[in-house]
Amino acid sequence: MRFRIVDQREIARNVFRLRMEADRPVGWSPGQFFHIRVDDGLEHLLRRPLSLCEAEDDRRFSVVYRLVGPGTRRLARKGPGDELDVLGPLGRGFPLHEGDHRALLIGGGVGVPPLVQLARELRKRGVSVLSLIGFRTAEDVMLAEELAECGSVWILTEDGTAGRRGRVTAALEEALEEPPDRFYACGPAPMLRAVQSALAGRLPGYLSLEERMGCGIGVCMGCVHLCRDPEGRTRYRRVCTEGPVFPAEEVVFS
Amino acid sequence: MSGVDLSVELAGLRLKNPVMPASGCFAFGREMSRWYDLSRLGAIVVKATTLEPRSGNPVPRVAETPAGMLNAIGLQNPGVDRVIAEELPHLRQYGVPVIVNVAGSTVEEYVEVARRLSDSPDLEALELNISCPNVKCGGMHFGTDPRTAAEVVGAVKRVSRYPVFVKLSPNVTDIVALARAVADAGADGLSMINTLLGMRIDVERRRPVLATEAGGLSGPAIKPIAVRMIYEVSRAVSLPIIGMGGIVSGEDAVEFLMAGASAVAVGTANFVKPTACVDVLEELAAWCRDRGVRAVRELVGAAGRMGP
């Protein structure tokens, strides 16, 4: 499908927010991702997965991404009016649960973007939201204001240049003092692993995973992550179609 | 469609058009059926099937390269019994010939998979994958030595009630020698090419990008190699060829047909665009129509014929 870029600007060091509009309405849920061709030519064949960050309605969305390599650099050169070849949103997003009153959102770095629309959806349902978001340093902090519109936000930086010093896991115990019903986490694998082990058996929740993708539509088996099913058997599951969001207890970190 | 006769015949299989997905780029069809009507395909080729379920290689399994990609999936599949019970029956509804890609680590494993598939009514042909570069034991080593290749093909032919296509590895010095060996061993057709062994290094981390270090290169980057190999083999061996390797457009398909392929398979392009197979088909039909070509069959081997 073709999306037209509405605007794009740098919102933190090397982090861009790209707003885009689909040529027709699409269904979506928070936690899903767009699979984007950064260029129509043959040089960059594979699409780049970027999480849905904000949905204004069924056609207007934003993604927030960090410059990593040639693909994201190419994307960052695009501007208003340029068209993008986009699939999605794809995958299974964050499930929302009836009857939840408090939710704990945990994000690290470019794991923060998918939490923004999640926070909005939770808030619309009257759920009170606490977001713990961690970054390396003050220049990397992003989307704190957007999250603050939906609840409380605790910022952490590893060097203490903004918010508290330390990693998100350091603030977890305090975040549980007013007990949430559920947590939702997205970020680098070491963070997810630490969150999983700190909260296992104490709080149900979800982890949103990242893997390198070939197709994004479930046919290549490129994006697998080891998961444990309820019977205790482990097997590879596809992040693109069976995830990217998985119940925290099912995810196995090696 | 369009007044152009797109039908082709391959080793007794009648296809209404020459375009099919390449093995491993289509899984077992369920996901793709959400993107287009699979009955439009000339044939369906499913993921490699082994005797036992395989979980495949660790990640990262894929990496992008200029105009291509590397993969090291490692033949992840649910095993032949589940493929027969759960995956093949649902493909019947499309009324399109189904080709099952077969892989193994020993000659006995290939034979047993072929034997079990022969008891299933839900397919029309086997494609012997003796060219997978992504498993340590098996796969490619069968496809790089003409004697071993002939041995596995002969053994499978003795038990298979379906025609056997043999998928050739491009990771050899003399592809014609391999093609001759498998032809002499009784192959009904050839599929070519599988991926080329390649590698990428993450220079910041100073290590290979893929968990398996090396992987199979596919996509437009390998197209000239595929075209050259098909051209050489089609002139030396009289078996029908399913051509693949970097096809992304109808014009690419034309190039493969002219090189000597009787049908084409689209692999990596499915990852670029889920509708790649049917897009290639439409472009191929339009190409023929625009140039007054009445039947795609006329294109097969056109580049290798002498005289005007």
Ligand SMILES: Cc1cc2nc3c(=O)[nH]c(=O)nc-3n(C[C@H](O)[C@H](O)[C@H](O)COP(=O)(O)OP(=O)(O)OC[C@H]3O[C@@H](n4cnc5c(N)ncnc54)[C@H](O)[C@@H]3O)c2cc1C
């Ligand atoms: C479901 C999902 C959602 C994501 N959401 C976001 C987001 O909202 N914001 C954001 O900044 N990043 C996100 N990422 C990571 C993002 O996809 C990569 O940073 C990006 O693809 C890098 O592309 P590149 O060409 O610049 O980098 P390169 O490193 O040159 O990319 C080479 C190849 O590796 C892949 N790749 C590289 N890093 C990653 C990674 N971390 N995860 C998956 N594939 C990778 C690329 O897609 C490409 O195919 C997400 C990843 C996944 C799987």
Ligand SMILES: Cc1cc2nc3c(=O)[nH]c(=O)nc-3n(C[C@H](O)[C@H](O)[C@H](O)COP(=O)(O)O)c2cc1C
């Ligand atoms: C992710 C991936 C998985 C593949 N799996 C198989 C497989 O299971 N069996 C097989 O014979 N070939 C497999 N192949 C090879 C393709 O079928 C094809 O021969 C090759 O990719 C060249 O075509 P392409 O450039 O159009 O992709 C795979 C290729 C890719 C990219």
Ligand code: FES
């Ligand atoms: S990226 Fe191909 S199966 Fe997930």
